[in-house]
Amino acid sequence: MDRGDLFVISAPSGAGKSTLCSMLVKELDNIAFSISHTTRSPRPGEINGKDYYFVSEQEFEQLVAEDAFLEWARVHGNFYGTHRAHVMEKLSQGTDVILDIDVQGAKQVKKRLPGAVTIFILPPSWQVLEERLTKRGSEDREKIKLRLQNAMKEMEEVTNYQYTVVNDVLEVAFGQLKAIVLAQRSKTRRVLASNVDIDALRPNPDSWFLV
Amino acid sequence: MDRGDLFVISAPSGAGKSTLCSMLVKELDNIAFSISHTTRSPRPGEINGKDYYFVSEQEFEQLVAEDAFLEWARVHGNFYGTHRAHVMEKLSQGTDVILDIDVQGAKQVKKRLPGAVTIFILPPSWQVLEERLTKRGSEDREKIKLRLQNAMKEMEEVTNYQYTVVNDVLEVAFGQLKAIVLAQRSKTRRVLASNVDIDALRPNPDSWFLV
Numbered sequence: 001m002d003r004g005d006l007f008v009i010s011a012p013s014g015a016g017k018s019t020l021c022s023m024l025v026k027e028l029d030n031i032a033f034s035i036s037h038t039t040r041s042p043r044p045g046e047i048n049g050k051d052y053y054f055v056s057e058q059e060f061e062q063l064v065a066e067d068a069f070l071e072w073a074r075v076h077g078n079f080y081g082t083h084r085a086h087v088m089e090k091l092s093q094g095t096d097v098i099l100d101i102d103v104q105g106a107k108q109v110k111k112r113l114p115g116a117v118t119i120f121i122l123p124p125s126w127q128v129l130e131e132r133l134t135k136r137g138s139e140d141r142e143k144i145k146l147r148l149q150n151a152m153k154e155m156e157e158v159t160n161y162q163y164t165v166v167n168d169v170l171e172v173a174f175g176q177l178k179a180i181v182l183a184q185r186s187k188t189r190r191v192l193a194s195n196v197d198i199d200a201l202r203p204n205p206d207s208w209f210l211v
Numbered sequence: 212m213d214r215g216d217l218f219v220i221s222a223p224s225g226a227g228k229s230t231l232c233s234m235l236v237k238e239l240d241n242i243a244f245s246i247s248h249t250t251r252s253p254r255p256g257e258i259n260g261k262d263y264y265f266v267s268e269q270e271f272e273q274l275v276a277e278d279a280f281l282e283w284a285r286v287h288g289n290f291y292g293t294h295r296a297h298v299m300e301k302l303s304q305g306t307d308v309i310l311d312i313d314v315q316g317a318k319q320v321k322k323r324l325p326g327a328v329t330i331f332i333l334p335p336s337w338q339v340l341e342e343r344l345t346k347r348g349s350e351d352r353e354k355i356k357l358r359l360q361n362a363m364k365e366m367e368e369v370t371n372y373q374y375t376v377v378n379d380v381l382e383v384a385f386g387q388l389k390a391i392v393l394a395q396r397s398k399t400r401r402v403l404a405s406n407v408d409i410d411a412l413r414p415n416p417d418s419w420f421l422v
Contacts, residue, residue, distance in 0.1 A: 120399065125411040130418075145420040155412055163394070164402040176397045183374070183394035186387045188331065191375040200336040201366055207341075209356040 002094040002194030004030065005184050006087060006113055008106045009098060011121035012151030014132040016167040020121060021098055023174050028181060031096040034087055037063065040078035053083070071101065071108035082109070094194065096181060103157040110160075117184055119177065120161035124168035213305040213405030215241065216395050217298060217324055219317045220309060222332035223362030225343040227378040231332060232309050234385050239392060242307040245298055248274065251289035264294070282312065282319035293320070305405065307392060314368040321371075328395055330388065331372035335379035 011017035025031055037053045039060050048054050055063075060079045063069060072081030082099060090097050099109060099116075109116055123129035133147055158164055163180050167173040184190070192198060203210065222228035236242055248264045250271050259265050266274075271290045274280060283292030293310060301308050310320060310327075320327055334340040344358055369375055374391050378384040395401070403409060414421065 122402075122407060122412065125408070126414050127411070130414070148414070148418075148420040152414060159399060159403070161399050163397045164399040164407075165397055166402060166407055176393065179390040179393035180397055182387065182390035186374045186376055186391055188370060188372050188375040191333075191377060192370070196333060196375075196377055197336070200338070201333065203337050203341070203359070203363060207359075209359040 002190050004091040004094050004096040005187075005190075006034075006091060006097050006099060006109070006116040007181065007184075008109050008116050008118045009100050009121065010103050010106050010119075010154065010157070010161065011167075012123070012129060012154045013147045014129045014151065015121040015123045016170065016173070017100060017121045019170065020165070020167065020174055020177055021100055024098065024177060024181065027178070028096075030094060031098060031181065032090060034082055034090075034097050034099045037069075037072075037081045037083055038078060040080075070099075070112050071105040073102075073105060084112070096184070103154050103160075106157075107160070117163070117180070118161040119163040119165060119180060120158045121173070121177075122155065122158065122164060122166045124166055128168075213401050215302040215305050215307040216398075216401075217245075217302060217308050217310060217320070217327040218392065218395075219320050219327050219329045220311050220332065221314050221317050221330075221365065221368070221372065222378075223334070223340060223365045224358045225340045225362065226332040226334045227381065227384070228311060228332045230381065231376070231378065231385055231388055232311055235309065235388060235392065238389070239307075241305060242309060242392065243301060245293055245301075245308050245310045248280075248283075248292045248294055249289060251291075281310075281323050282316040284313075284316060295323070307395075314365050314371075317368075318371070328374070328391070329372040330374040330376060330391060331369045332384070332388075333366065333369065333375055333377045335377055339379075 009017060009021060021033070025033060035049070035053060037055055037060065039055060039057050042048065042052070042054050046052065057079065060081065063081065063083070064072060068083055068085065069081040070084045070087060072079060082101070087097055101109070106118060110118060123132070129151060130148065133144055165173050165176045220228060220232060232244070236244060246260070246264060248266055248271060250266060250268050253259065253263070253265050257263065268290065271292065274292065274294070275283060279294055279296065280292040281295045281298060283290060293312070298308055312320065317329060321329060334343070340362060341359065344355055376384050376387045
């Protein structure tokens with residue numbers, strides 16, 4: 001049985017990560033998003049086990065104590081975590097898993113799963129990023145300021161990632177991201193575990209040319 | 212300036228390696244075959260510096276003494292070698308280089324250039340390989356026997372290669388091979404050296420959100 005790979009994907013806000021990751025799941029088979037655990041309340045329409053695993057703070061702390069998370073963090077007073085066993089189960093079923101996560105979380109994951117494939121999505125320039133973030137228009141200046149400051153810090157981490165995709169033209173960036181996933185599926189370990197019947201590659205012991 | 216990568220591609224005779232490599236050079240930009248040095252005489256139509264670098268035995272031995280080859284071998288009384296400086300020059304110009312080579316040569320190259328990307332092309336089954344080799348009809352039984360025995364030995368080395376492409380349906384195999392090359396071009400080292408103006412990714416020091 002083939003074993004999937006974990007793709008850890010980070011990007012500053014405004015680089016287009018969510019769009020690119022959604023395209024990946026839509027176009028390719030056998031690839032899925034990791035579903036996080038969180039202590040925040042479900043928003044209208046959110047489904048437990050599909051959007052998130054919604055747990056209490058007590059449950060979350062118990063899981064932390066059990067070292068059940070590949071990474072976890074506290075954001076705006078709520079906890080978010082990636083459950084190791086959930087990820088490992090999908091991988092063992094031959095499914096590739098996408099983990100859409102910030103640079104701090106990516107570091108934690110890489111420490112625990114050194115085989116994870118790390119990808120950073122960059123905007124083509126700072127100017128474009130700033131335009132994308134300010135043009136949304138839905139947020140006040142303080143929030144945008146925070147996003148821009150975070151983006152600057154996050155982008156300094158790009159050299160810690162194995163792959164980098166520059167999202168200038170969406171279709172080009174998607175082609176690059178797809179190639180990274182497909183190439184990973186051609187790793188010898190994966191091919192020999194799935195696509196190939198290794199016994200069918202050996203001749204019969206009594207073949208004429210062996211005599 | 213971007214630096215290219217060296218793709219070391221091996222396969223048993225009959226796996227379709229030459230066809231696949233030619234497709235790669237035809238469809239992608241910035242990728243070229245490595246041109247070997249050889250002591251054998253040029254065949255009609257072969258051009259020095261294009262098909263091979265044709266040199267005397269004395270010249271070849273001199274190059275071996277100077278450790279000028281990434282790998283070399285003697286085949287049917289003739290010498291063949293891959294000139295390190297020629298390959299490095301192409302790589303430094305940002306060109307990817309394909310080295311179509313047997314498993315022994317690949318081992319030598321990997322030792323000298325650990326960053327080389329190694330790819331093995333497999334037939335879908337032994338039966339298919341045997342059919343492909345016997346159906347050519349142009350060779351006598353002894354030669355086919357030798358090819359089959361070699362193929363068997365070479366395929367045992369597949370686990371030493373990073374990537375494996377199974378050539379069952381040509382277009383599928385080509386898609387996989389292409390993805391491997393394209394993914395390599397998205398390695399962070401390469402992207403930051405070429406596609407991205409790293410300074411353009413930093414805000415002006417006097418940007419409003421930094422104040």
